[in-house]
Amino acid sequence: MSDIFSALAPLHSALDYHLERHSVLSSNVAHVDTPGFKPSDLARVDEGGFEAALGLALAKTSPGHLPGGGQGAGPVHGRVFEDASAGVGNDGNYVSLDREAAKVAANQLRYDTVTAIVSAELRQLHFAASDAKG
Secondary structure: OOOOOOOHHHHHHHHHHHHHHHHHHHHHHHOOOOOOOOOEEEEEOOOOHHHHHHOOOOOOOOOOOOOOOOOOOOOOOEEEEEOOOOOOOOOOOOOOHHHHHHHHHHHHHHHHHHHHHHHHHHHHHHHHHOOOOO
16 A cells, blocks of 8 residues: 555655745845845755765765664755855845845745645545545
């Protein structure tokens, strides 16, 4: 029997990514008046973690090293990078409030879309679990 929640795992990852990205983008907005500040953004990292992101595999020197099973700080859904593409202002600040507001709005729209999909999936599971009695 397959896992009935397997369809929700990628959606869970997407929600976590958009939540993390919102934190990064809102930090940029908070630093709009900080001289010399360079904004950051979050690039999506495919599932598979470190090995998939860098195209490498870590070698173990002992079977007890680097245990798996989620014992770390939690899954990483994105890689933070510096985004100075908006250009620099007179005070050395690279934050464009209009650009950051547009990024936050687009990220919120994506988060809301994934939330609607998750809600629909959960309603379907509830419907099936209640023997289709609605």
